[in-house]
Amino acid sequence: xxSTLATSQIVEKLPTELAQTQTALNISNLGRSFLTxxxxxxxxxxxxxxxxxxxxVVAVLGPSGCGKSSLLRILAGLDEDYTGEIDWNLEQxxxxxxxxxxxxxxxxxxxxxxxxxxEKNLLIGLSGLRVEAQEASRRAARYLGLVGLSxxxxxxxxxxxxxxxxxxxxxxxxxxxxxxxxxxxPLAALDAQTRLVMQQELLGIWSETRSTVIYITHDIGEALAxxxxxxxxxxxxxxxxxxxxxxxxxxxxxxxxxREPEFGSLEADLWKLVADEVGQSLDGSGRKEPKE
Amino acid sequence: xxxFALSGSPVSATLSRKVIRARRLRLLQQLTLGIGxxxxxxxxxxxxxxxxxxxxRFFPAPSDTIAATIALLQDPDERxxxxxxxxxxxxxxxxxxxxxxTLGVVTGVGMALSRPIRDSLGPTVSATFPTxxxxxxxxxxxxxxLGDASKVVLIALGVFYMTCLSSLSGVLYASPLHRDVAKAFxxxxxxxxxxxxxxxAMPSIVTGLKLxxxxxxxxxxxxxxxxxxxxxxxxxWDSWQVLDVPRMFMGLxxxxxxxxxxVLFGEFLERRLIPWAxxx
Numbered sequence: 311x312x313s314t315l316a317t318s319q320i321v322e323k324l325p326t327e328l329a330q331t332q333t334a335l336n337i338s339n340l341g342r343s344f345l346t347x348x349x350x351x352x353x354x355x356x357x358x359x360x361x362x363x364x365x366x367v368v369a370v371l372g373p374s375g376c377g378k379s380s381l382l383r384i385l386a387g388l389d390e391d392y393t394g395e396i397d398w399n400l401e402q403x404x405x406x407x408x409x410x411x412x413x414x415x416x417x418x419x420x421x422x423x424x425x426x427x428x429e430k431n432l433l434i435g436l437s438g439l440r441v442e443a444q445e446a447s448r449r450a451a452r453y454l455g456l457v458g459l460s461x462x463x464x465x466x467x468x469x470x471x472x473x474x475x476x477x478x479x480x481x482x483x484x485x486x487x488x489x490x491x492x493x494x495x496p497l498a499a500l501d502a503q504t505r506l507v508m509q510q511e512l513l514g515i516w517s518e519t520r521s522t523v524i525y526i527t528h529d530i531g532e533a534l535a536x537x538x539x540x541x542x543x544x545x546x547x548x549x550x551x552x553x554x555x556x557x558x559x560x561x562x563x564x565x566x567x568x569r570e571p572e573f574g575s576l577e578a579d580l581w582k583l584v585a586d587e588v589g590q591s592l593d594g595s596g597r598k599e600p601k602e
Numbered sequence: 603x604x605x606f607a608l609s610g611s612p613v614s615a616t617l618s619r620k621v622i623r624a625r626r627l628r629l630l631q632q633l634t635l636g637i638g639x640x641x642x643x644x645x646x647x648x649x650x651x652x653x654x655x656x657x658x659r660f661f662p663a664p665s666d667t668i669a670a671t672i673a674l675l676q677d678p679d680e681r682x683x684x685x686x687x688x689x690x691x692x693x694x695x696x697x698x699x700x701x702x703x704t705l706g707v708v709t710g711v712g713m714a715l716s717r718p719i720r721d722s723l724g725p726t727v728s729a730t731f732p733t734x735x736x737x738x739x740x741x742x743x744x745x746x747x748l749g750d751a752s753k754v755v756l757i758a759l760g761v762f763y764m765t766c767l768s769s770l771s772g773v774l775y776a777s778p779l780h781r782d783v784a785k786a787f788x789x790x791x792x793x794x795x796x797x798x799x800x801x802x803a804m805p806s807i808v809t810g811l812k813l814x815x816x817x818x819x820x821x822x823x824x825x826x827x828x829x830x831x832x833x834x835x836x837x838x839w840d841s842w843q844v845l846d847v848p849r850m851f852m853g854l855x856x857x858x859x860x861x862x863x864x865v866l867f868g869e870f871l872e873r874r875l876i877p878w879a880x881x882x
Contacts, residue, residue, distance in 0.1 A: 386782075388786055411788065413786070414786070415787075417779060423801070423802075426797075435787045435789075
């Protein structure tokens with residue numbers, strides 16, 4: 311099994327390489343509480359500390375109600391009522407920060423605007439940035455090409471399939487060249503085949519764009535297929551339970567990967583970690599996470 | 603989109619011919635039934651009137667109405683009067699609808715976007731909405747006089763409530779996901795309102811405009827019944843007063859056609875303002 315050997319050799323080098331790169335963002339002691347209707351305090355997130363390196367892909371894995379979406383909303387800038395600190399390190403270093411979004415989000419369900427064609431859907435994502443019109447259309451063309459939708463610039467979302475619409479949403483996020491690309495279960499709404507194809511495409515896109523990614527998912531296989539590190543969260547209040555480094559190189563094949571014995575054993579390990587929490591969240595309050 | 607055109611293979615050509623034929627057949631059936639039903643009703647009416655089953659003085663045979671129409675249209679004076687009546691009504695409709703719809707959409711969107719505006723106008727709008735608009739027509743005459751102004755204001759009021767409330771709920775209940783996208787991508791306020799918030803509420807706004815059109819038509823004819831020297835409502839009422847029933851029916855036909863035109867205009871608005879909506 312030479313291929314296995316080759317992969318594990320790359321694996322050896324990768325963590326040290328990453329360690330040398332810059333910090334993209336540093337989350338320290340992040341917390342978020344909600345007030346229930348009865349006035350009780352409900353802790354959704356607690357003591358989240360995480361350093362995300364530049365160009366790293368971090369998957370956040372946990373049972374539903376573990377505060378994954380609370381974390382996402384905070385990082386996306388949709389929720390400002392949190393405690394703790396987020397240090398967007400690259401913002402100070404990067405001279406082109408005005409042409410980049412701090413974070414751009416790909417949402418779980420279709421978030422394209424049905425009244426705009428594909429290109430306008432991309433361009434409106436850039437309207438908050440200091441980007442010249444020429445640069446904007448250059449970016450739109452580049453990222454539409456990257457997600458394989460070059461021929462669909464003028465098409466409207468209702469003329470596209472679900473997978474294609476999600477590609478538009480991904481291209482829209484990429485076009486802002488964000489310091490952090492946030493993905494909230496972006497493939498969860500797609501069928502199994504499309505999901506596998508898209509996983510492979512995402513790997514290709516990220517290696518092209520060198521994006522820093524936080525990828526929220528409840529799918530263990532997907533987390534293993536895509537991430538450099540996997541953060542496992544506990545049930546409410548959401549804390550970091552474990553951080554697992556993924557020992558596969560970036561040039562992985564999401565299908566072939568599943569043949570590796572290590573994939574299976576890691577999947578089982580992670581499943582045990584998560585299963586504990588699923589049990590707890592079912593025993594416990596079991597309520598749905600409050601949406602503000 | 604030309605990107606999705608069927609390829610020119612012989613199989614797809616037969617298939618598409620088949621589909622097109624089926625579609626044509628369906629359309630033909632729809633048209634036949636849609637036109638056939640009213641034609642049958644009119645024929646039955648004609649038979650009932652001719653056989654004396656209904657009192658021909660109050661329910662003139664359709665042929666009587668047609669004869670009266672032809673006679674009226676041949677008389678240049680009468681023809682000019684009818685035309686003036688139509689013009690008067692349409693003028694009130696267009697001005698009243700434009701004012702009411704503009705104010706309604708602006709107020710509704712404003713209320714949805716700003717809490718203070720919503721808090722200050724909301725209770726008043728909700729409390730006055732159920733009042734039948736025609737009930738305050740006398741008051742409007744006191745304020746705006748017997749002329750066109752009071753009628754235009756009456757129409758504008760009716761249209762205002764329809765468009766204001768539907769715009770308000772359209773924006774308030776627009777997809778929260780679209781709002782999240784706007785915020786997460788830090789889209790500037792003006793762009794957000796004009797390119798995301800309002801388009802997102804557009805289906806609801808257009809529904810309000812269509813309801814407003816119907817409301818405007820009811821109000822203009824009712825107002826002209828009560829107080830007017832010209833207009834289609836006056837034409838109908840006047841005919842009834844002198845017991846010229848065929849002429850009255852003719853007025854009804856004109857009002858009916860106007861309503862039909864309003865529906866078509868509503869559909870035009872729909873296609874124009876929400877081209878992405880699935881075709882009904």
